[in-house]
Amino acid sequence: MLQNIRVVLVNTSHPGNIGGAARAMKNMGLSRLVLVQPKVFPSDEAAARASGADDVLASTQVVDSLEEALTGCTLVMGTSARERSIPWPLIDPRECGAKAVAHAAGGEEIALVFGREHAGLTNDELQRCHFHVHIASNPDFSSLNLAAAVQVLSYEVRMAWLAAQQAPSAVEALEVGSPPSDDLATMDEMERFYEHLEKTLVDIGFLDPAKPKHLMPRLRRLYGRSSVNRSEMSILRGILTETQKVVRGDAHKRKD
């Protein structure tokens, strides 16, 4: 099930960190690395720091956007160092490991997302995550090395995975209340929904593109934590489509 968990590094500057991340992943049994616009890759420095995790580097996918990196995922957790203006569901690495394993066991695709060495993830990128993961650290010196952060989350994934091996029922217990995984809307379906929703809100005059007032981030946060399944998604999309027909004036008018 660990093969359902991918590690996504966004705009990494130092190739040594890519190698260090690959090694940390393989040590913990993870193998799928996706790089969004890395500054340098492949590189000798990455290979040296990978120190034998060559297979992870060889199968690493390089993509142009975070959206592409998240294709097919139903659970996305991104590391966040800072307090944000819009509070988001915040978990610690242990909860992150437990969630990743519980959802991967149900056949879902999971992404753990890590930002740039100095700047982390942008607000826009963070808003594509279902959960933000904060690694508790010294407030006076809080920024972990990128490969070290990958190590901590990968370690917690492995601890949760080992616990699940010993007690499969514990994993099932974690899943109570969630819809069956093959039924969940994927990240790309969610993105198309958000685009449709935004367009509709503009059409009805609720969202002013000149003054968006964090409206879309708030709606992303609401639907993002709801594990929307496919039948619900088709209802939500249907509502938007009907609303747009009303705006265009070709609505199936209510008789009253």
Added chain:
Amino acid sequence: MLQNIRVVLVNTSHPGNIGGAARAMKNMGLSRLVLVQPKVFPSDEAAARASGADDVLASTQVVDSLEEALTGCTLVMGTSARERSIPWPLIDPRECGAKAVAHAAGGEEIALVFGREHAGLTNDELQRCHFHVHIASNPDFSSLNLAAAVQVLSYEVRMAWLAAQQAPSAVEALEVGSPPSDDLATMDEMERFYEHLEKTLVDIGFLDPAKPKHLMPRLRRLYGRSSVNRSEMSILRGILTETQKVVRGDAHKRKD
């Protein structure tokens, strides 16, 4: 109490690992680093990888023997990758963190000991430890980078320390993932929202009261599991109000 916990690195070959260890320690609130016969120290490479943990490097003690490094300690825990011929009390990093914090809180001096990059600790060195710590890893690729191993143990020390503090932050950590409860929409507010939603869906022609097709139950299930808070509720109600204006034809028309 964290100042009672020292990290001891034995015969480290690569100065970059010393810097990486210092950074990982400082990130997790540890400050006392002791080096037993390092190959190179001090060095620019260590300083570069420490990335700001200069104070840890500046106060690092360099000694000639493990015995000297352990002076004053009453609890010594050493990392061990392999099964040893002589079985020893074996714990995982989480137990190591808990023991370190419990003993440090009692005023004891604690050492976490890490061996050479390729060969680990010798049997003689391991026998000076009260406990061996094994970081669970992929059996086919088990050897962690030295700084990564320091990161994992230091992280578990910090997690145990935060739990022991019972500080407001630790209590808040228990509540992560949910909005504060006084912020949640109440059951009656949710009911008014569902009434408003149903009426709007009828108005736009999406819900046929003669053939409701379980639409409202499905939407109740979706929003019901989302712990909708008050600001989100006011957004959702606002969208419905604007949609109804469009239906009535008095919408704030989009200019395009």
